[in-house]
Amino acid sequence: MICGGIDIGGTKIEARLFSDDLATVEMRRIATPKDSLSDFIDALAEQVRWLEQLSGEAQSLPIGMAIPGLIDAQTGRAFTSNLPASGHDIGLLLSNGIARRLPLMNDCQAFALSEANGGAGEGCRSVVGLIMGTGVGAGLTIDGRLTERFNGSALEVGHIGIPAHVLVPRDLPIWPCGCGKHGCFEQYVSGNGLAALGSHRLGRPLKAEEIVASAMSGQADHMALLSEWAHIAAELLLIIQLGHDPDCIVLGGGLSGIPNVVPMLEKPFQSLLLGEMRMPFIRTAIHGDSSGARGAAIMATRQLS
Missing domain, CATH: 3.30.420.40 (ATPase, nucleotide binding domain)
Known part of the structure; x- marks a missing residue:
């Protein structure tokens, strides 16, 4: 039709x-x-x-x-x-x-529904579509269909607070979020979050695109920034798995375009898995x-x- x-x-x-x-x-x-x-x-x-x-x-x-x-x-x-x-x-x-x-x-x-039907999540029973762009949010489908939401919301994973064990060893500030809370994942793993990490570590304004491009060219300090971002983002993947245990997590948004982003996230995610839980498929969106x-x-x- x-x-x-x-x-x-x-x-x-x-x-x-x-x-x-x-x-x-x-x-x-x-x-x-x-x-x-x-x-x-x-x-x-x-x-x-x-x-x-x-x-x-x-x-x-x-x-x-x-x-x-x-x-x-x-x-x-x-x-x-x-x-x-x-x-x-x-x-x-x-x-x-x-x-x-x-x-x-x-x-x-909408992103999750699209990717679960003829997209990167095709063939998987439970699909989370995770957008990491200007902001961070996710959607959930079961058998290719949306799940009913009491408040009409998506999976507002970007506004889950980062655990202390992530921030304290890295000596990262608890940054305020536009939602009114502090320490939300969105402030660390979105495009703006990656830029904030870079500015905090290197003491000068940086854009996410600049960090990614320099990291891909082999600049050591920017490679370290991207690695830190990936380790924090892996903590968010773990929370998604612990809360929803999907077969597949499909990545969308600007940061899903980072070269080799899937193995970059899979490595730290593997080290965080609880017990003998299997890792879900991590894929990038087909329909973008x-x-x-x-x-x-x-x-x-x-x-x-």
Whole structure:
């Protein structure tokens, strides 16, 4: 079934039209309005109309939407940072302009759903999709389907506090997080977290891309930074395993593009395993940037079946 997906981000709203086999037919990105709720809703409606016109299916085209943050399962309200729609029922507001209500889901859940169906998690019963980019979050699927979430959240693993045994031996500060807590994994293993580690260790501002590039070229201090990041990220993988014991963890986000990132994480993860627990498959995403919209499109088609 031809379908559409919209991936809503802090800087862009991406619409993709997918073929019957979930291959991208065409993609369109527009800037995300940040200052006005009405402009934000108008931009979403513009992307919906583009998909409808492109497909020739008009209002019969299944379209799903993915957004960072939490969508309250009872009220439909979204709670998200960097968007002017937090605290509002986006689906309801949008329906006033497009004359139908579209399903909305968390972007990490969309990523996991996409990669569990024809992606890197294909063939695995339990799949966690872990995004390590600007932020850190995850989604969970069982048998290729989403799990019900009481609060409408994804797996908010980025806001689990790092254990003292990770920070104290490394003499790392307990950094504040944008969520209001302190010492969240997101502040250490996201792209910004890697940059913060570099700035802390080397005493000057650094970007994650710079650290990775220099480490790949053999610069010793940057190689050490990347190794430290991998050891901390492995602790997060352990927590995911202890809490959910998935068959497979699929990596997404900018840091999943680090060369040889899977063996880089597997080595310290292996040393952390509890007892005789087997390590899950660690894989990088197949669908990459399209997974948010693709997962939302899968959700929309399934709601019609």
